[in-house]
Amino acid sequence: MRLEKNRLALPGVLLAAAIAAGCVTINIYFPAAAAEKAADRIIDEVWQLKGGAPAPAPKPEAK
Amino acid sequence: MKTFRLFEIVLLLALLSLASHAGAQANLEINTPGIAAIQASMQKRHAELAPLYASGAVGLTRDGNVQLRDPSAVPLPQRAAVNGLVAAENQDRAALYREIARANNRPEWEGDIRNTFAQRWIDRAQPGWYYQTAAGAWARK
Secondary structure, X not given: OHHHHHHHHHHHHHHXXXXXXXXXXXXXXXXXXXXXXXXXXXHHXXXXXXXXXXXXXXXXXXX | OHHHHHHHHHHHHHHHHHHHHHHHOOOOOOXXXXXXXXXXXXXXXHHHHHHHHHHOOEEEOOOOOEEEOOHHHOXXXXXXXHHHHHHHHHHHHHHHHHHHXXXXXXXXXXXXXXXXXXXXXXXXXXXXXXXXXXXXXXXXX
């Protein structure tokens, strides 16, 4: 009985650890689309483009 | 029975982590006093830089800076002032990229943020302004 419980606990812990590690890895990726949006908002302000000519759309990119 | 429960918990954890990743990537934090101050300083300077972009004296570099690319387009007496303007702008830009990375608790993103800005400054430049291509040559919008 006891042995069986332990046998299940180890894979469970390993799986949880793998997911936690994956979590950290995914979060480290640079959010390119969000950065582009942030850049555009700042450029609007610095170059006073709001209300002027519409800005060219960002080039399509893989997400 | 127990295996099933474990599987469910793992699945739930995976879904939760996915949801939090999606949330974290929706936006970058740019609303900090530090970023606002740099932005205001750059906005003010732009009034002086805009004619220099238009004349081609100053161009947008591929690394997210500005550069005096044609000194002969600036009368000699004004050249020192323009050099100062370019240096001040590049200082502000470096601080801006650094501050955005820091505001998002990712100082290591500074280079990526700089590259993103470099591309967007060039994409959104006015017709007639000069920019540096990926190969480093100057081109006109």
